[in-house]
Amino acid sequence: xxxxxxxxxxxxxxxxxxxxxxxxxxxxxxxxxxxxxxxxxxxxxxxxxxxxxxxxxxxxxxxxxxxxxxxxxxxxxxxxxxxxxxxxxxxxxxxxxxxxxxxxxxxxxxxxxxxxxxxxxxxxxxxxxxxxxxxxxxxxxxxxxxxxxxxxxxxxxxxxxxxxxxxxxxxxxxxxxxxxxxxxxxxxxxxxxxxxxxxxxxxxxxxxxxxxxxxxxxxxxxxxxxxxxxxxxxxxx
Amino acid sequence: xxxxxxxxxxxxxxxxxxxxxxxxxxxxxxxxxxxxxxxxxxxxxxxxxxxxxxxxxxxxxxxxxxxxxxxxxxxxxxxxxxxxxxxxxxxxxxxxxxxxxxxxxxxxxxxxxxxxxxxxxxxxxxxxxxxxxxxxxxxxxxxxxxxxxxxxxxxxxxxxxxxxxxxxxxxxxxxxxxxxxxxxxxxxxxxxxxxxxxxxxxxxxxxxxxxxxxxxxxxxxxxxxxxxxxxxxxxxxxxxxxxxxxxxxxxxxxxxxxxxxxxxxxxxxxxxxxxx
Numbered sequence: 001x002x003x004x005x006x007x008x009x010x011x012x013x014x015x016x017x018x019x020x021x022x023x024x025x026x027x028x029x030x031x032x033x034x035x036x037x038x039x040x041x042x043x044x045x046x047x048x049x050x051x052x053x054x055x056x057x058x059x060x061x062x063x064x065x066x067x068x069x070x071x072x073x074x075x076x077x078x079x080x081x082x083x084x085x086x087x088x089x090x091x092x093x094x095x096x097x098x099x100x101x102x103x104x105x106x107x108x109x110x111x112x113x114x115x116x117x118x119x120x121x122x123x124x125x126x127x128x129x130x131x132x133x134x135x136x137x138x139x140x141x142x143x144x145x146x147x148x149x150x151x152x153x154x155x156x157x158x159x160x161x162x163x164x165x166x167x168x169x170x171x172x173x174x175x176x177x178x179x180x181x182x183x184x185x186x187x188x189x190x191x192x193x194x195x196x197x198x199x200x201x202x203x204x205x206x207x208x209x210x211x212x213x214x215x216x217x218x219x220x221x222x223x224x225x226x227x228x229x230x231x232x233x234x235x236x237x
Numbered sequence: 238x239x240x241x242x243x244x245x246x247x248x249x250x251x252x253x254x255x256x257x258x259x260x261x262x263x264x265x266x267x268x269x270x271x272x273x274x275x276x277x278x279x280x281x282x283x284x285x286x287x288x289x290x291x292x293x294x295x296x297x298x299x300x301x302x303x304x305x306x307x308x309x310x311x312x313x314x315x316x317x318x319x320x321x322x323x324x325x326x327x328x329x330x331x332x333x334x335x336x337x338x339x340x341x342x343x344x345x346x347x348x349x350x351x352x353x354x355x356x357x358x359x360x361x362x363x364x365x366x367x368x369x370x371x372x373x374x375x376x377x378x379x380x381x382x383x384x385x386x387x388x389x390x391x392x393x394x395x396x397x398x399x400x401x402x403x404x405x406x407x408x409x410x411x412x413x414x415x416x417x418x419x420x421x422x423x424x425x426x427x428x429x430x431x432x433x434x435x436x437x438x439x440x441x442x443x444x445x446x447x448x449x450x451x452x453x454x455x456x457x458x459x460x461x462x463x464x465x466x467x468x469x470x471x472x473x474x475x476x477x478x479x480x481x482x483x484x485x486x487x488x489x490x491x492x493x494x495x496x497x498x499x500x501x502x503x504x505x506x507x508x509x510x511x512x513x
Contacts, residue, residue: 017294041290043294084294088335089292090296093289096289154346168363209242
């Protein structure tokens, strides 16, 4: 099976590009894709989100499960970032850890498999229709307190029961969209109103066009002002 | 709509604490601590939490300006150390200039089924010096004087939140008109919010976010209740989310809260909306 993937992103309006705290990773050859949304209340969140997506596409969680998979990255994160935190408040903040959602998708034997912690979403578009939404299916399910993966193990106790897994078949020309929460929420609202948000997004073919589209949605109040990321995977015909 | 402004570095918000440091604040509080010490711990903890909340990888972002005014023998700005004399300081200045940093021990879940003792830094900005009477009118006047230029300079900001913590009766007259003048200060996003915490000696169970003066044990509690702002939706939702029974009429008023409740009250009161 062949697939091509493209990623788009836009930082929160009013923030600089280097303050963007989502992350995405695409390994077309291995057919692995991931997005993550580093929680803005935490520090070194982008670094944590990047560790998660990079490892997902290079070495996705095995049968040992997510818990075992996350542990070495926690040490990597702490080793890289905690020593930078020398001021008392930075040390306290770093001790609290960074938090991030994770949505990872792999293709295997003609099927997609997805893993999700938090509210980054996967949408499967087939024959001009939204055929599957995961892990959230309705716009009203978004709230400000998603369960997120932490870079400190003590904060993950609640997470293990909240890991969501899903899978489905893949057909030629299927389109899979991975999105962080603000865009995913907009997407579900539009779909619930009978519109075709995937078609609107398809028009934004370049990064500039995507940024302009996001700005337009934000200024109209349709899109929450938040870091915004999308990965589009197109299954070859 | 009001009270919806996003709090950002270009449109920061402000907190101003008015702390009763009259002689009676040396009386013991629930738990045996002197009231003045308990309130100082609560304020220091809150300033520490706010600093940490505004910390990002690169440092502290100035989402807030913060001030502490104490009233007792004198009415004056009460942050110590390098911030002495400043009525309002940016949160990054606050974070970087505590008067001193104490080491305290805290118990924490170690994530492996055990409990670990960990050392945490406890920065101190405010030391209690309780003496004199309770010039609350004068304190509200200084709050007004401090915040008037602030609201003029921050028209698009979430309005300032003023939190008054007292154990007693004003000794320089009825504070109602001066409190009303503070609440009249406004940005385009709404009027300044005034919260009152009454740590009373009177009998009676604690009430947080009261919605009626009935049940409050004395005139002074009722007076403070009536001076307190009705909670805007965002803060009311926060209080509800934290498990407090609230209604549309709930106000930023706490009566006889113990220290833990006082810290929760302050935490909810200082979580007005999303920071960008």
